[in-house]
Amino acid sequence: MAVFSDVQFTPEVSVDALTDSIAKLMLSKPKGIMILCSAQAASWGRDFKQCINGLDVPIFGGVFPGLIIDSRFEPSGILVAGFVSNIQVSVVENVSTSSPFSSNLIPMPSSVNSVMILTDALSRQIDAYLQHVLRFVPESCSVFGGGAGTLEFTPQPCLFSAAGVHQDAMILVEMSTRWDLAVGHGWEVMAGPYLANSTDDNCILELNFEPAAQLYKRVVQEHSELHFDEHDFFDIAKTFPFGLARLDDSVLIRDPLKVEGTGLICAGDVPENTMLYIMCGDADKLILAATGAVRKAVSAFCDTHQVSDCFLFDCVSRQLFLQDEFAKELDLIDREIAQPYRTVGALVLGEIELDQSGILSLHNKTAVAALAQAQSQDAT
Amino acid sequence: MSEMSRTLQIISIQHELAMSIGLDLNLDNMLQLFLERAKKRLSLRSAVVFKEAPRSKNDSDLLCYPYDHRLDDTNDWLSEQVYDFIQRELTNICRQRGDNFYYFFKIPKFGAISFERKFTPIDDIVINALLPLFRRLAVSCQACLEHQNLVDEISNRKAVEEQLRMQTYQDVLTGLPNRKMLNINLQSLLTNAEDHGQYGAVFFIDLDRFKLINDTLGHSVGDELLINITSKLKGCVRRDDTLARVGGDEFILLLSDIGPTEQSAVAKATKVAEKMLGITRDSIELAHCAVFTSFSIGIALFPSPELNVKKTIAEQAKQLVKHADVAMYKIKHTSRNGYLFYRQELQIMSAFRSEVEQRLHVALREDAFELYFQPMVNVAGEVVAAEALLRWHDAKLGWVGPQDFIPVAEECGLIVDIGQWVLRQTCELITQHLDWFEQGTLRYISINISPRQFSQPHFVEQLLEIIEEFSFPHSYLRLEITEGVAMENITSAISIMKALIAHELFFMLDDFGSGYSSLSYLHRLPLKSVKIDRSFVSKIDQSTDNQVIVEAIIYISQHFSLECVVEGLETPEEYAYFHKKDVAAIQGFHFYKPLSRIGLVNTLG
Structure with missing residues (x-):
């Protein structure tokens, strides 16, 4: 049985268009609504609240740099999806300024099989909150999601709930549906390791006791023959992310976004004294990694149960890097999802995944696909 | 991954975890930093610290951090495992439970730590690299505990200091600064x-x-x-x-x-x-x-x-x-x-007051006071009684009015000695002129008793002691008190008055109507007479309001069998008003000003 009661997409980004889409969606009698919008929706404010007034189902969503529907990437538009089963939405406010321990989270019931997390990508302490959330999640629960916001990287409201729009917040969506995760990035070690001997949350200050920007630029220039003097920093850096080596040989990717002083600002925290690699990749390997992970997950399903709908949180910088090839990645992933099931998702600023070892991580430049296990209509 | 990279990776993990130990002096915070970092870098599902060697297999105090570790049967299982592990002479041990691998390490002189890994075990090489970290963790745990003890000690000391400070600088009742x-x-x-x-x-x-x-x-x-x-x-x-x-x-x-x-x-x-x-x-x-x-x-x-x-x-x-x-x-x-x-004038007045107080001491010592007597007459104008009034001429200050020195004497307490002086002088006069009373020229001489005098602990005894020095019927002397004196403590006042009435000493209520004017206490107080305050008497012929009040007082006095005395009568018109009223005596300048002792003797013959 499908997870989504219906999916509506419109390229027009306006409150009226949202109202129309929701009206159409309501015909499917959803028990919850997800609203994914492109950047123009960040300024809706109170209009959004008025638009959803009177709806008596849980609502959540966010503003993202792009939307994914089936095999298509849509840079602009509104995507609304209804849920067949009940969902529970909660909002954690003031993520940057409040201690995670002061949040009023309560342990989730064991009937919760998965939790989707949408977070303001520009909030600080995201990782600390993710680790805190993990304490309240039941055993064997899957956790996935992504960072909301726009490519302008300016603080603004970017999350939706029935209470309105939110900034510097985190939205938790509890679901009874079981989702299996497929995660892949395809980046390979180019140079390193380097010791991040001095960091400040998401800023790498020093690598190997040398100013981080200086070392990074030198290494990239040596390997690529590209010169930072001649290009915008991110134009080169998006091709050479950092990789945090983990004990199981997996590598957590961190995008260096910009130079600040002599340090490098990354999308996601970099703990002090971690070992970093500088990574490189090519389109084929990246696409292969993402689609391969999905294919592997789907085939692992086959013996026990059927795959239905798919959530796809793909990193916006993969789209920026892959450009036209990105459509190929989406197409290959969507091919794994049998008709009439749907793939919906967004380009995100940081991907959230709870891996099999029980580690909840914020990735960069990675594709996180959540594959629903087909469920009966009466599941709650 | 190459051998070299693997080695570097392990060194970096060891280095990172070592550097994350002891970053905070609060034990919980320190452990949190270390455990979170260990969980991430070692891909652990959970990491828990247990304090001290457990006392039993189900020691509920065993868990140290985090407090909200999963509340399922895993905790009991973990406690049992830690208990077994602590009994053994091992630095570390691995246990498998389902898909999970649990690694237990000793934290010397503190307790133990458990790492939980799902699906894949941790390489031995990594385990060996971790072992030195727990000795370092033990030192930091001890340091945190000692720091906490120190903080507690300082907090307790500060609390005691604060309490002392409050006691020193605060009013206990109101909590205000003292x-x-x-x-x-x-x-x-x-x-x-x-x-x-x-x-x-x-x-x-x-x-x-x-x-x-x-x-x-x-x-x-x-x-x-x-x-x-x-x-x-x-x-x-x-x-x-x-x-x-x-x-x-x-x-x-x-x-x-x-x-x-x-x-x-x-x-x-x-x-x-x-x-x-x-x-x-x-x-x-x-x-x-x-x-x-x-x-x-x-x-x-x-x-x-x-x-x-x-x-x-x-x-x-x-x-x-x-x-x-x-x-x-x-x-x-x-x-x-x-x-x-x-204003500065107030200071001058205050200085004058100080000087008055100083000179009062001298006056008492040098017997510089003088008693004057203002006769009281009946409605026919015949003298029937007199009130003793204190006058003071100071060598330095000249004549000082009673309004200037009585409040000062009252406040500084000299009024008690002065009152005794007045009493003694009056008794002496009565004794010397018993014939006035025996022949019916005078019924009594009254003296004023001040509030302070009245509230002296042994007022009754001291007064009787002085009177007993003289030999005359006590009814020749009367005591005037004001409403304020009676009201200070009405129960005590009644008791004192009754004690003196038993010795034939009667009371007059002075200045009636100027203060509380409570009719209820007028009824309760054992009085002989009331003196209508001069404010009602002045120009009574022109004030119907005062006439109503005075009529009422006279009526009430009659009802309670009290003698009614009018004071402050100064004009023929006022006298004309009272001429046919039922009052026992009239006092005022219209008949007599206060007279010196000789003046009184001359007047009464």
Whole structure:
């Protein structure tokens, strides 16, 4: 049985268009609504609240740099999806300024099989909150999601709930549906390791006791023959992310976004004294990694149960890097999802995944696909 | 991954985890940092620290951090495993439970730690690299515990110091600063006042009639009133202003920054004073009763040219409080329920008062007082009695009126000795002229008993002792008390009066109508006579209001079988009014001014 009661997409980004889409969606009698919008929706404010007034189902969503529907990437538009089963939405406010321990989270019931997390990508302490959330999640629960916001990287409201729009917040969506995760990035070690001997949350200050920007630029220039003097920093850096080596040989990717002083600002925290690699990749390997992970997950399903709908949180910088090839990645992933099931998702600023070892991580430049296990209509 | 990279990776993990130990002196925070980092870098599902060697397999105090570790049966299983592990001479051990691998490590002299990994075990090489970390973790745990002990010790010491400080600088009943604290704050204000270019003010606030409330309603009501008043006074001032309790019913308020000019400061201080007086406009509601009270407030502004800048700050502070006190004293002894700003004239008056007090001592010692007697007449104008009145001519001050020296004597306590002097002199006169009484020329001579005299612990005994020195029927002497004396403590007053009445000593209520004028106590007090206050007598022929009051007093007196005496009668018209009234005696200038002893002798022949 499908997870989504219906999916509506419109390229027009306006409150009226949202109202129309929701009206159409309501015909499917959803028990919850997800609203994914492109950047123009960040300024809706109170209009959004008025638009959803009177709806008596849980609502959540966010503003993202792009939307994914089936095999298509849509840079602009509104995507609304209804849920067949009940969902529970909660909002954690003031993520940057409040201690995670002061949040009023309560342990989730064991009937919760998965939790989707949408977070303001520009909030600080995201990782600390993710680790805190993990304490309240039941055993064997899957956790996935992504960072909301726009490519302008300016603080603004970017999350939706029935209470309105939110900034510097985190939205938790509890679901009874079981989702299996497929995660892949395809980046390979180019140079390193380097010791991040001095960091400040998401800023790498020093690598190997040398100013981080200086070392990074030198290494990239040596390997690529590209010169930072001649290009915008991110134009080169998006091709050479950092990789945090983990004990199981997996590598957590961190995008260096910009130079600040002599340090490098990354999308996601970099703990002090971690070992970093500088990574490189090519389109084929990246696409292969993402689609391969999905294919592997789907085939692992086959013996026990059927795959239905798919959530796809793909990193916006993969789209920026892959450009036209990105459509190929989406197409290959969507091919794994049998008709009439749907793939919906967004380009995100940081991907959230709870891996099999029980580690909840914020990735960069990675594709996180959540594959629903087909469920009966009466599941709650 | 190459051998070299693997080695580097392990070294980096070891380094990273080592560097994450001891980053905080709070044990929980320190462990949290380490465990979170270990979980991430070692891909652990959970990491838990257990404190001390467990006492039993199900020791609920075993868990150390995090406190909210999964509350399922895993905890019990973990506790059992830790218990077994601690008993063994091993530094580490691995246990498998389902898909999960649990690694236990000893933290020397502290406890143990468990790492949980799902699906894949941790390589031995990594385990070996971790072992040195736990010795380091043990040292940090010990350091945190010792730090916590130190923090607790300091906190306890600070709490004791704070308690001592409060005891030293705070009034226990109201929680307000006491005089010591007030002096510190005032000196600080004075030090900064000049630099700020702003005026400040000291309010000396006295609660009127507090003693009466305390004595009649009890100390618990008095205390309740003070707490209630404190709360209301606080509501009149700003958070930073100092309101202190400096005596039983005395408060001092320090106001700072109330204006750049004297005029603006006066305006601001006036506003605050009026707000305070507003508190007592209605009755103060207490738990079991409502009481009426009021404030007498003296205000002194600073900086002031009257503060001698050559004095130390401490002396200036003292002087400033004295100024406010002088102003309060003045308002209390004139109208009460008001405020008065200190002026230099008040200080002069205060200085005069001090001198009067000084000279009173001399007068008593040198017998410089003199008794005058004002005859009382019946409606026909015939002398029937006399009132003894004290007069004082001081060698230095000249004639000092009773209105100037009686309050001073009352306040400084000399009134008791003076009263005894008056009593003795009057007894002596009566003894020398018993014939006046025996022949019916005089019925009695009255003397005034002051409030302080009346409230002396052995008033009755001392009075009788003096009278017994002389030999005359006690009824020849009468004692005049005011309404205030009786009302201070009516139960005690009745008891004292009855004790003296038993010795044929009778009481007259002086100035009736000027004070409380409560008819209920008029009924209760064992009086012989009431003296209608002079304010009702003056120009009674022109005031129908006073006539109504006087008629009522005469009627009530008759009803209670009290003699009615009129005082302060000065004109023929006033006499004409009383001529046919049923009054026992009339006293006033119209008939006689107070006469010297010789004058009285001559008058009575």
